[in-house]
Amino acid sequence: MRVSTLFTKTLKNAPSDEVAKNAQLLIRAGFVYKEMAGAYVYLPLGLRVLENIKQIVREEMNAIDSNELIMTSLQRKEVWEKTTRWSDDVVDVWFKTRLKDDTEVGLGWSHEEPIVEMMKNYVHSYRDLPVSLYQFQTKMRNELRAKSGIMRGREFVMKDMYSFHATKDDLDAYYERSIEAYKRIYDRLGIGDDTYVTFASGGAFTKFSHEFQTICEAGEDIIYLHRAKNIAINEEVIDEAIVELGITKDELEQVKTAEVGNIFNFGTQKTDEMDLYYTDKDGVKQSLYLGSYGVGVTRVMGVIAEKLSDDKGLVWPEAIAPYKVYLVSIGNVAEQADELYETLQKAGITVLYDDRNERPGAKFADAELMGIPYRVTMSERLLSESKLEFTVRNSGETVLLTLDELLDKIA
Amino acid sequence: MRVSTLFTKTLKNAPSDEVAKNAQLLIRAGFVYKEMAGAYVYLPLGLRVLENIKQIVREEMNAIDSNELIMTSLQRKEVWEKTTRWSDDVVDVWFKTRLKDDTEVGLGWSHEEPIVEMMKNYVHSYRDLPVSLYQFQTKMRNELRAKSGIMRGREFVMKDMYSFHATKDDLDAYYERSIEAYKRIYDRLGIGDDTYVTFASGGAFTKFSHEFQTICEAGEDIIYLHRAKNIAINEEVIDEAIVELGITKDELEQVKTAEVGNIFNFGTQKTDEMDLYYTDKDGVKQSLYLGSYGVGVTRVMGVIAEKLSDDKGLVWPEAIAPYKVYLVSIGNVAEQADELYETLQKAGITVLYDDRNERPGAKFADAELMGIPYRVTMSERLLSESKLEFTVRNSGETVLLTLDELLDKIA
Numbered sequence: 032m033r034v035s036t037l038f039t040k041t042l043k044n045a046p047s048d049e050v051a052k053n054a055q056l057l058i059r060a061g062f063v064y065k066e067m068a069g070a071y072v073y074l075p076l077g078l079r080v081l082e083n084i085k086q087i088v089r090e091e092m093n094a095i096d097s098n099e100l101i102m103t104s105l106q107r108k109e110v111w112e113k114t115t116r117w118s119d120d121v122v123d124v125w126f127k128t129r130l131k132d133d134t135e136v137g138l139g140w141s142h143e144e145p146i147v148e149m150m151k152n153y154v155h156s157y158r159d160l161p162v163s164l165y166q167f168q169t170k171m172r173n174e175l176r177a178k179s180g181i182m183r184g185r186e187f188v189m190k191d192m193y194s195f196h197a198t199k200d201d202l203d204a205y206y207e208r209s210i211e212a213y214k215r216i217y218d219r220l221g222i223g224d225d226t227y228v229t230f231a232s233g234g235a236f237t238k239f240s241h242e243f244q245t246i247c248e249a250g251e252d253i254i255y256l257h258r259a260k261n262i263a264i265n266e267e268v269i270d271e272a273i274v275e276l277g278i279t280k281d282e283l284e285q286v287k288t289a290e291v292g293n294i295f296n297f298g299t300q301k302t303d304e305m306d307l308y309y310t311d312k313d314g315v316k317q318s319l320y321l322g323s324y325g326v327g328v329t330r331v332m333g334v335i336a337e338k339l340s341d342d343k344g345l346v347w348p349e350a351i352a353p354y355k356v357y358l359v360s361i362g363n364v365a366e367q368a369d370e371l372y373e374t375l376q377k378a379g380i381t382v383l384y385d386d387r388n389e390r391p392g393a394k395f396a397d398a399e400l401m402g403i404p405y406r407v408t409m410s411e412r413l414l415s416e417s418k419l420e421f422t423v424r425n426s427g428e429t430v431l432l433t434l435d436e437l438l439d440k441i442a
Numbered sequence: 443m444r445v446s447t448l449f450t451k452t453l454k455n456a457p458s459d460e461v462a463k464n465a466q467l468l469i470r471a472g473f474v475y476k477e478m479a480g481a482y483v484y485l486p487l488g489l490r491v492l493e494n495i496k497q498i499v500r501e502e503m504n505a506i507d508s509n510e511l512i513m514t515s516l517q518r519k520e521v522w523e524k525t526t527r528w529s530d531d532v533v534d535v536w537f538k539t540r541l542k543d544d545t546e547v548g549l550g551w552s553h554e555e556p557i558v559e560m561m562k563n564y565v566h567s568y569r570d571l572p573v574s575l576y577q578f579q580t581k582m583r584n585e586l587r588a589k590s591g592i593m594r595g596r597e598f599v600m601k602d603m604y605s606f607h608a609t610k611d612d613l614d615a616y617y618e619r620s621i622e623a624y625k626r627i628y629d630r631l632g633i634g635d636d637t638y639v640t641f642a643s644g645g646a647f648t649k650f651s652h653e654f655q656t657i658c659e660a661g662e663d664i665i666y667l668h669r670a671k672n673i674a675i676n677e678e679v680i681d682e683a684i685v686e687l688g689i690t691k692d693e694l695e696q697v698k699t700a701e702v703g704n705i706f707n708f709g710t711q712k713t714d715e716m717d718l719y720y721t722d723k724d725g726v727k728q729s730l731y732l733g734s735y736g737v738g739v740t741r742v743m744g745v746i747a748e749k750l751s752d753d754k755g756l757v758w759p760e761a762i763a764p765y766k767v768y769l770v771s772i773g774n775v776a777e778q779a780d781e782l783y784e785t786l787q788k789a790g791i792t793v794l795y796d797d798r799n800e801r802p803g804a805k806f807a808d809a810e811l812m813g814i815p816y817r818v819t820m821s822e823r824l825l826s827e828s829k830l831e832f833t834v835r836n837s838g839e840t841v842l843l844t845l846d847e848l849l850d851k852i853a
Contacts, residue, residue: 038509038564038573064560067547070514072560078511098449100489103481104515104580105597128539128549130596131586136478138539138549149475149483153449162449169515169580175542185541186516 032075032354033372034385034397037061039074041397052249053336054180056345060401062353069177069185071329076401079353080332081188085167087219087350088190088326091212095205097163097192102145104171106137110148114304124172138171143297143323146193147305154319156310157197161205165192167328182249182289182333192324197309199298202320206296209324213243213292216326221348222335226291227263229254230272236298238275239268243292243326249337250289257283291331297321339425345402346425354383355441357403359394361410368409371419374434375407378442399424405441443486443765444783445796445808448472450485452808463660464747465591467756471812473764480588480596482740487812490764491743492599496578498630498761499601499737502623506616508574508603513556515582517548521559525715535583549582554708554734557604558716565730567721568608572616576603578739593660593700593744603735608720610709613731617707620735624654624703627737632759633746637702638674640665641683647709649686650679654703654737660748661700668694702742708732750836756813757836765794766852768814770805772821779820782830785845786818789853810835816852 039061049055049065057063062077073081089099111117117137119125126138139145146164154160170189177185192209196202210228217226225246230239242265244254253266257278264272264283273280299318302308308316332351339346349355356375360368365386372384383403385394391408398406408420418431421440432440450472460466460476468474473488484492500510522528528548530536537549550556557575565571581600588596603620607613621639628637636657641650653676655665664677668689675683675694684691710729713719719727743762750757760766767786771779776797783795794814796805802819809817819831829842832851843851 036507038570038575040564064563066514066556066560067516067518070516072514073512075509075511081512096447098486100486101484101492103477103483103597104582105478105481107478126539128537128584131584145477149477152475153451159449164449171515173539173542186514 032383034383035387037075037383039076041400049180050178051180051182051333052340053182053333056336056340056400057181057333060345062345062401063181067185069174069183069187071181071184076353077332080347080351081329083351083353084220084328084332085188085190088167088216088328091216091219092165092190092192095163095208095212097165097194099166100164101166102139102142102149102168104139104169106139106145108135108137111137111144113148113306114144114301116144124174126171126173139168140170140172142166142168142191143193143301143321144305147302147307147321150195151307154195154307154309157312157317160195160197160309160319161201163192163194163205165190165324179249179251180333180336181329182337183251184329187330188328190326190328194322194324195302196320196322197311197317199320202296202298202322206294206322209294209322210241213294213324213326217243217245217291217331219350220331220335221350222291222331222338225338227254227256227261227288229263229265229288230268231265231293232267234295234297235300237296238271240293240295242290244288245291245331245334245338246286247289247334247338248287250287250334252288252290254286254288255280255283256286289330289334289337290327291334292324292326294322294324297323340402343396344400347402347404349404352402352404354381354403355405356380356382357398357401357406358382358384359391359398359406359408360384360386361391361394361408364409364411364414367414371407371409371434378438380442407437443794445794446798448486448794450487452811460591461589462591462593462744463751464593464744467747467751467811468592468744471756473756473812474592478596480585480594480598482592482595487764488743491758491762492740494762494764495631495739495743496599496601499578499627499739502627502630503576503601503603506574506619506623508576508605510577511575512577513550513553513560513579515550515580517550517556519546519548521555522548524559524717525555525712527555535585537582537584550579551581551583553577553579553602554604554712554732555716558713558718558732561606562718565606565718565720568723568728571606571608571720571730572612574603574605574616576601576735590660590662591744591747592740593748594662595740598741599739601737601739605733605735606713607731607733608722608728610731613707613709613733617705617733620705620733621652624705624735624737628654628656628702628742630761631742631746632761633702633742633749636749638665638667638672638699640674640676640699641679642676642704643678645706645708646711648707649682651704651706653701655699656702656742656745656749657697658700658745658749659698661698661745663699663701665697665699666691666694667697700741700745700748701738702745703735703737705733705735708734751813754807755811758813758815760815763813763815765792765814766816767791767793768809768812768817769793769795770802770809770817770819771795771797772802772805772819775820775822775825778825782818782820782845785849789849791852818848 045055064072456466
């Protein structure tokens with residue numbers, strides 16, 4: 032992509048009504064546009080990051096034999112009434128509206144109930160189990176406050192997965208597999224070292240659920256952490272958890288975190304409530320085990336924008352950066368820079384090519400604000416030495432390389 | 443994908459409440475699930491078709507220099523009030539709801555107004571033009587009746603593109619490019635021969651807009667067609683159009699069609715209404731030209747399901763089929779069939795492998811109902827002759843081939 036054809040422009044200052052650092056940076060760099068509090072447009076650069084994150088999540092969900100589908104945003108009242116969760120007193124984030132015939136409908140803030148209802152069509156016998164399904168869905172939640180940029184949206188993208196099992200053991204085994212898959216996801220997203228599997232409130236079937244909490248000053252959660260023992264506990268369950276784990280609160284460090292994922296063992300509670308059963312080998316009707324597994328896709332993008340950025344702007348990990356290389360041409364080198372642009376792309380490298388007639392400082396500042404992992408600079412002086420300047424965004428390290436050395440390094 | 447791991451099962455009969463042929467077939471074959479009238483879940487097989495269609499549309503939009511983004515479903519009242527289109531009397535398909543603070547918001551049934559509003563941030567000067575943007579968006583329309591399966595949804599996927607220009611000539615030229623891009627899309631989707639660029643109602647700036655209408659018995663439109671002269675006119679403008687074109691109604695054939703795309707020249711009407719201007723080379727404020735271009739992505743999937751299907755089931759064109767090959771194993775050939783499954787996949791061919799312990803007739807019927815373009819059958823008898831049976835879904839043609847001949851044919 033040539034910067035000259037990018038319709039977004041970087042901004043010196045963020046809009047005054049935007050208080051969250053992640054959104055300030057993403058707006059300034061041209062990644063998102065704020066439609067209203069908690070609802071953001073993903074501009075071309077932002078959409079590329081979002082799709083890269085989704086693809087990593089997708090690969091890891093496929094790797095644990097889950098099947099992708101896409102459910103509906105429109106929700107039927109009668110489905111949610113089965114678990115009492117239609118009520119605004121029970122769930123306080125519903126957006127509701129009405130069909131022309133005055134039927135009340137909701138907009139999906141979660142899809143547990145509708146997927147259990149749907150599976151009545153597909154799960155009848157033990158032979159139909161286990162089955163795991165996931166989607167990337169735009170969830171709608173009527174949040175009272177939405178001041179955390181893309182970290183808490185009224186409209187946001189979530190990956191939600193649901194698994195159905197004949198036995199508790201089978202669910203437990205899959206639950207463990209999903210924890211491992213989630214760890215791989217956060218590792219690949221570049222925040223694995225600061226993301227902890229965290230004890231959180233459970234339900235009727237399990238004392239605890241598990242959240243994935245990433246250390247982040249802008250997060251809305253507090254966890255208690257034991258780094259050496261790799262133990263993390265959400266403050267909401269701290270008292271029960273320390274008893275259970277046989278530790279004391281003194282051993283733990285209190286840190287601010289953002290929840291980037293959560294997994295929940297429903298046991299047979301929800302399927303029983305909604306009358307989803309299966310028939311076992313002996314023809315006997317049996318309760319069915321359900322697990323539910325979420326990743327806040329847009330939230331994790333916001334957390335990465337918050338955490339990995341510096342005073343110059345965003346810093347994207349290579350795996351999710353919109354482009355791998357920011358190519359800067361300085362002076363009268365258009366022909367050679369055009370050629371390098373082609374060469375890099377042919378080598379499979381995504382390139383944002385700053386071909387504008389701007390001063391070098393402005394181009395460097397944009398490269399930094401946008402957080403592109405590698406900057407490659409070409410100038411007349413460098414060309415005369417058959418060198419390119421190569422700068423790493425997150426370390427600032429700068430070296431001079433030949434084209435071959437550059438390709439060896441990044442292709 | 444192994445059929446044994448597919449959680450959907452084919453059904454002999456469609457649900458009694460489903461009246462549209464496209465949805466009946468798609469439900470029976472396990473491609474979609476009906477959440478409510480006009481709102482369908484896309485199951486794994488259906489999602490693959492949908493993504494294949496989107497990818498074709500995406501490639502053609504990128505080829506005419508448009509940039510992908512994704513806007514929000516939540517809509518601000520004040521933005522739509524600028525063109526009077528917030529009013530339910532003007533637009534009768536709004537779904538509306540309220541934020542916690544009682545602010546009224548809408549759900550996007552179109553995105554013309556919000557994109558014009560947004561572009562005030564990015565278009566200031568003639569140097570910022572032209573610019574073209576598109577998205578794949580889940581549109582929400584509160585349709586009074588939704589009985590056409592996925593051909594008319596309350597919640598459906600649309601590709602909408604918007605282009606902004608400094609001059610009428612520049613818009614006109616881009617409008618023509620977009621017509622050519624649309625023709626390529628429908629050709630690649632396998633319905634090009636039956637899809638006509640059709641005169642339809644215009645607006646303040648142009649006498650006519652252009653629809654892409656596909657001949658389809660289940661369609662909701664009537665067009666007047668001159669096949670030899672390649673002229674098509676929506677009945678809503680037949681009287682004006684025949685005068686304009688200097689033809690008589692007698693020359694024309696009346697056919698039922700489904701609208702699969704539409705393009706609209708707004709001139710400067712909408713941008714003027716919404717106060718989006720640019721500054722020309724002389725520093726003078728000028729009106730800005732807007733074009734709007736839609737493809738009904740889920741609708742076109744429904745039209746293809748309606749049009750190309752036969753009494754055995756769906757018939758997908760190869761370019762959008764969920765899998766290219768349906769591999770059937772008969773009898774005691776699991777080891778060899780597993781190997782063939784691997785071989786085909788390594789050759790880059792997508793395969794749905796029916797590894798179930800079912801009778802051949804049931805496997806053949808499922809292959810046909812699902813509409814997979816090529817069926818490859820392996821049995822003990824065929825193996826003894828070193829042959830595979832190769833059947834083409836749309837013609838029914840069956841031949842015996844060696845593995846090399848098969849790969850030559852489809853790889």
